[in-house]
Amino acid sequence: MSRADVLRLQEVKRSNYRILGLIGRGQFGRVYCAMHRQTGKLVALKALDLTGSPTSQFLRELKFLVTLEHPNIVACEAIEHWQGKRCLVMEYCEGGTLRQLMENHHRLHPALSVKLVCDVLAGLEHASLQGIVHCDIKPENILLSVDASGWSAKISDFGISRLSHDLTREPANLTGSPAYMAPERFYGQYSHSTDLYAVGVLLYELLVGHRPFSGAPPDLMVAHLNQAVNIPAHIPTRLQTVILTALQKLKARRYQSATQMLEALQGAIQDRSQPQFAPHNFATAIAAPKFTLQTLRQEALLDRVDQLSVIEVLPECDRDLCESSLIFYSQDQAISARSYAKGFFDRRAGKIRRNDAIAEPIQDLIVRSSGCFAVTERSIYRLSDTTAQRVAQFNHPSRIAIDPSGKWMAVATLNQSQAKFFSIWTLPQAQLACRPALCEPRSGEFIAIAALHTRHIALVSRKLVSRELGSTRFDFFNRHGKAFGTFSIPLQIERVFPTRNAHFLIAIETGFERSLVLLHLKPYRVIRVGILITPKFVTAYPWGIVVCDDHHLIALDYNGQQIGQAELPAGICAIAAHGETGLAIATWNAGQSTLYTLNLEVIRSASL
Numbered sequence: 001m002s003r004a005d006v007l008r009l010q011e012v013k014r015s016n017y018r019i020l021g022l023i024g025r026g027q028f029g030r031v032y033c034a035m036h037r038q039t040g041k042l043v044a045l046k047a048l049d050l051t052g053s054p055t056s057q058f059l060r061e062l063k064f065l066v067t068l069e070h071p072n073i074v075a076c077e078a079i080e081h082w083q084g085k086r087c088l089v090m091e092y093c094e095g096g097t098l099r100q101l102m103e104n105h106h107r108l109h110p111a112l113s114v115k116l117v118c119d120v121l122a123g124l125e126h127a128s129l130q131g132i133v134h135c136d137i138k139p140e141n142i143l144l145s146v147d148a149s150g151w152s153a154k155i156s157d158f159g160i161s162r163l164s165h166d167l168t169r170e171p172a173n174l175t176g177s178p179a180y181m182a183p184e185r186f187y188g189q190y191s192h193s194t195d196l197y198a199v200g201v202l203l204y205e206l207l208v209g210h211r212p213f214s215g216a217p218p219d220l221m222v223a224h225l226n227q228a229v230n231i232p233a234h235i236p237t238r239l240q241t242v243i244l245t246a247l248q249k250l251k252a253r254r255y256q257s258a259t260q261m262l263e264a265l266q267g268a269i270q271d272r273s274q275p276q277f278a279p280h281n282f283a284t285a286i287a288a289p290k291f292t293l294q295t296l297r298q299e300a301l302l303d304r305v306d307q308l309s310v311i312e313v314l315p316e317c318d319r320d321l322c323e324s325s326l327i328f329y330s331q332d333q334a335i336s337a338r339s340y341a342k343g344f345f346d347r348r349a350g351k352i353r354r355n356d357a358i359a360e361p362i363q364d365l366i367v368r369s370s371g372c373f374a375v376t377e378r379s380i381y382r383l384s385d386t387t388a389q390r391v392a393q394f395n396h397p398s399r400i401a402i403d404p405s406g407k408w409m410a411v412a413t414l415n416q417s418q419a420k421f422f423s424i425w426t427l428p429q430a431q432l433a434c435r436p437a438l439c440e441p442r443s444g445e446f447i448a449i450a451a452l453h454t455r456h457i458a459l460v461s462r463k464l465v466s467r468e469l470g471s472t473r474f475d476f477f478n479r480h481g482k483a484f485g486t487f488s489i490p491l492q493i494e495r496v497f498p499t500r501n502a503h504f505l506i507a508i509e510t511g512f513e514r515s516l517v518l519l520h521l522k523p524y525r526v527i528r529v530g531i532l533i534t535p536k537f538v539t540a541y542p543w544g545i546v547v548c549d550d551h552h553l554i555a556l557d558y559n560g561q562q563i564g565q566a567e568l569p570a571g572i573c574a575i576a577a578h579g580e581t582g583l584a585i586a587t588w589n590a591g592q593s594t595l596y597t598l599n600l601e602v603i604r605s606a607s608l
C-alpha cells in the first residue's frame, strides 16, 4: 500500500467507521470495507476522489441510489463527510461481484445463473418503475450477498444511469460496456429495453460460458447491429427463446418490461417438458488438474492417530523435543475408554517417544514457540517429551485458542446454562489478564474460538432463529478482552479452521457436503466453493489451502480457485501442514497405522 493510501486510510479512520480494507477502485475513487464503530455493522464506503470524476456524476449515482429501495439493488445508507470529502455509505455485499464468482467457478450452475438473472430483473423492474435506466448492466456491476441457498444479486453502480423521460442524447463520455450494449446504444439511445438487452447478454454468458459477440469495440458494434445470435443446442429451447427475444436487434421485438422477461424466464425453467437442471447448491464443482505427489517418508506407528501437529518451531524451554518432530495423540480404545496414548515422533532418531501423562481425551494440540499444548475439555497442559504440566483448569467445558506468539490464550467457557464467558490469560504462567465477560448470543451453539494473530480473537457461534439454528455470528475481541465488532452471515457454519493467514478462516457449512466457505476478514469477503469431495481434514499453507477426505486431496488458492487434486493413501485419520510444502498424513488401515510425509511442491508450482 502506498503512503498516499495509508494517509487516506488514516483520514477515514477518524470517521464513524473502522476501515477493514480496500475492496476496489472505480472511476470515482476507492471503495473500502468498513465497520461502524458503535454498531459493528459492515458497510462499503465509496469515497469520492475530487481529482478524478466530476462531482456531478457522483451526485447522480447518489440521487438514483437513494430513490431506489429494493432487495436486488445495493442500498445507499448515508453520506459521510470528512475533511471536505464525500463518501457514500452503502450496504456491504460480501460475495464480491458476479464477474469474480464467474471467474472462480468457470461455469456457474445453470439453476444458480437463472436465479441471479431473475434477481437482476426484479431490481430492474423496480428501477424502471422509478423511471431509471441503469445503462451499464454487466457482471462487474452485479454485487452478491450471501444467503442460505447460495447468493442473491444486487445491482450496483448507477454512475451512468439515466432517467427514461430525459430525452437528451447520451453524452459521449457516458458510455457503457460495448459487450453488453444494445444496437441503439451505439447511437446514444437508451431505454428500459437497452437494460433488458444487456440482461440477455448476461444470461447467454452465464449459460453458454462466453458472450454472444466478442472483439474490439468497433467489431462489437457491428456484431450487435448485424450479426445473428447463435445459441448452442444444449440450452433448453424455452431458455433459447428468452435469450433470443432479449437480444432482438429491434427494441420493439424485445421484452417490453423486466417483469415480462422475468415471467418468461421463470416459465422456461418451470416447464416440466423441458430438460430440468439438477438441484444446485451454489457452485458446480469442477475437476482440478490431477497430480502425483512424491512420498518423502513413510513410517509405521503403533497407535491409530487421531490428531497430528508438526513441531516446526522449537519450543523455547523444551530442548529435548526435536525441531520438525510430529506430535500426535491417539485414543486407544483397545486399552480402555479412559486411556489415551500420546507421543512424539522424533524424526531425527526415527522413533516414537511415548507420553501417556494425560488420562483424558485431548481435543486439540497446539504448537507455539512457548511450548506444545494439549487442550482437554476443562484443562490445558504443556507437554514435554514424557511429562505433561497442567497450565490451567476450568470449572466448566472450555474452548481455547493460543495466539501465534504463544504469549496469551483466549478461553471461552460454557457454564451449565450454556452461557459463554470470554477471558484472556497470559502464558506460560496462565494468569488471568482480564475479567471474564459474558458473551452474546446467550442462546445458540458455540462453534469455535480462533486467535487471528497476536492481537485479535474471533468467537464463532450459531444463532437460534425461532428455535432453529439460523445464521452464524462472529464476535471479535482484542487481546485485552474488549469486544470491537460483530457480524453475522446467514450460513450454518459447523466447523472453523484458523490458518497461518491472520485474516483468513476456512469453514464448513451444515447441509452442503461438497463445499467449503472461505472467509476473508480484512476486507470482509465470503467465498463459497463447490468441491468434488466432502472435506474432512483441512490445513493451510501460505500459497493455498488443502482439504482431504479419506483418500483424496484438493488444493485451492485463497480465492477459491482449485489448483490441483491428488490421490492419497487410503484411510486418512489426521493431516498436518509441514513447512512450505510438506504434508504429514496419518492413516489407519486394517489395524495398521502409518505416517506419510508428502511433498506438495508440484501443486504449489502450479499455483504460481
Ligand SMILES: Nc1ncnc2c1ncn2[C@@H]1O[C@H](COP(=O)(O)OP(=O)(O)OP(=O)(O)O)[C@@H](O)[C@H]1O
Binding pocket: 023, 024, 025, 026, 027, 028, 029, 030, 031, 044, 046, 074, 090, 091, 092, 093, 094, 096, 097, 140, 141, 143, 156, 157, 159
Ligand atoms: N456495496 C459494495 N459492497 C461490496 N463491494 C463493493 C460495493 N461497491 C463496490 N464494491 C467493490 O468495489 C469495486 C469498485 O466499485 P465501484 O462501483 O466504485 O467501481 P466499478 O463499478 O468497478 O467501476 P466504475 O464505477 O468505474 O464503473 C467493485 O468492483 C466491487 O468489487
